[in-house]
Amino acid sequence: MTALVALESTVISHGLPRPTNLETARACERAVRDAGAEPRTIAIADGRVVVGADAALLERLANEDGVAKVSLRDIAPILASGGLGATTVAATVAMAAGAGIAVMATGGIGGVHRGAERSWDVSADLGAIAAHPVCVVCSGAKLVLDLPKTLEALETLGVPVVGFGTDELPAFYVRSSGLPLAHRVDDAAAAARIARAQLSRGRGLVIAVPAPEEHAMSRADAERAAERALAEAERAGVRGAAVTPYLLRALGERSDGRALTANVALLVRNAAVAAAVAAEMRPG
Ligand code: PSU
Ligand code: MN
Numbered sequence: 319m320t321a322l323v324a325l326e327s328t329v330i331s332h333g334l335p336r337p338t339n340l341e342t343a344r345a346c347e348r349a350v351r352d353a354g355a356e357p358r359t360i361a362i363a364d365g366r367v368v369v370g371a372d373a374a375l376l377e378r379l380a381n382e383d384g385v386a387k388v389s390l391r392d393i394a395p396i397l398a399s400g401g402l403g404a405t406t407v408a409a410t411v412a413m414a415a416g417a418g419i420a421v422m423a424t425g426g427i428g429g430v431h432r433g434a435e436r437s438w439d440v441s442a443d444l445g446a447i448a449a450h451p452v453c454v455v456c457s458g459a460k461l462v463l464d465l466p467k468t469l470e471a472l473e474t475l476g477v478p479v480v481g482f483g484t485d486e487l488p489a490f491y492v493r494s495s496g497l498p499l500a501h502r503v504d505d506a507a508a509a510a511r512i513a514r515a516q517l518s519r520g521r522g523l524v525i526a527v528p529a530p531e532e533h534a535m536s537r538a539d540a541e542r543a544a545e546r547a548l549a550e551a552e553r554a555g556v557r558g559a560a561v562t563p564y565l566l567r568a569l570g571e572r573s574d575g576r577a578l579t580a581n582v583a584l585l586v587r588n589a590a591v592a593a594a595v596a597a598e599m600r601p602g
Pocket of ligand 2: 440
């Protein structure tokens with residue numbers, strides 16, 4: 319049987335601007351196929367969980383207004399509503415696990431937000447990865463987050479964060495955060511060995527892949543853009559589920575499109591790495 323790779327859909331509906339979102343969703347699916355696996359983009363439509371959106375559903379997720387952002391707490395209400403929902407990493411790992419899919423790809427996971435000591439804003443992604451046997455291939459966590467606290471939270475939850483060709487946590491658009499990782503691999507076969515061992519414990523892990531060198535941003539540039547985006551969000555009083563989409567949009571606007579180019583490049587690369595890991599994980 320062909321190896322499967324789950325892809326999240328919040329990045330399509332809420333993480334990227336049109337028309338880049340649909341082009342990127344298709345490019346990620348293509349990257350998975352080119353690496354010898356089958357993509358399964360996950361979403362909610364017409365009252366059911368969809369594991370493997372077709373071309374028409376990808377278009378709806380990219381172009382319809384008012385698509386719900388579905389994290390764990392939203393799965394049941396959006397199923398019941400019969401509406402269209404784009405799944406976050408948290409909801410995607412839950413649904414992938416339910417469908418027996420071992421690997422998913424995304425850009426960056428959610429995590430502990432800056433100022434979390436006041437807001438208590440910690441993404442459900444962290445607990446979901448700990449609780450479901452899915453290997454999440456990503457470029458670390460978004461730069462707008464508090465990365466040291468995110469890494470601490472993952473450690474507390476027992477989630478291995480394995481650098482893929484790196485000793486440091488990637489920071490999304492930036493190849494390195496300066497935060498050392500406890501574990502490293504240098505190829506898909508080694509990543510698959512760790513993933514198999516962790517998934518057999520019924521729990522998930524993060525394979526952290528740095529953004530492609532030619533499109534990555536410097537830490538100083540990205541940090542400046544992130545600080546401006548955060549200040550804007552604070553002034554606008556953005557809270558809750560709206561915070562991440564708002565920050566990503568503001569970052570894009572504050573970086574002359576470089577954040578967007580980096581975001582697309584890393585999403586496609588991560589999809590390809592996920593496919594390679596999934597192929598290595600097949601038994602036999
Ligand atoms: N990374 C991106 N774009 C995104 C997200 C992450 O490059 O749109 C989404 C993912 O779906 C992730 C979610 O699971 O943001 C986290 O949202 P929150 O912080 O509200 O849990
Ligand atoms: Mn949140």
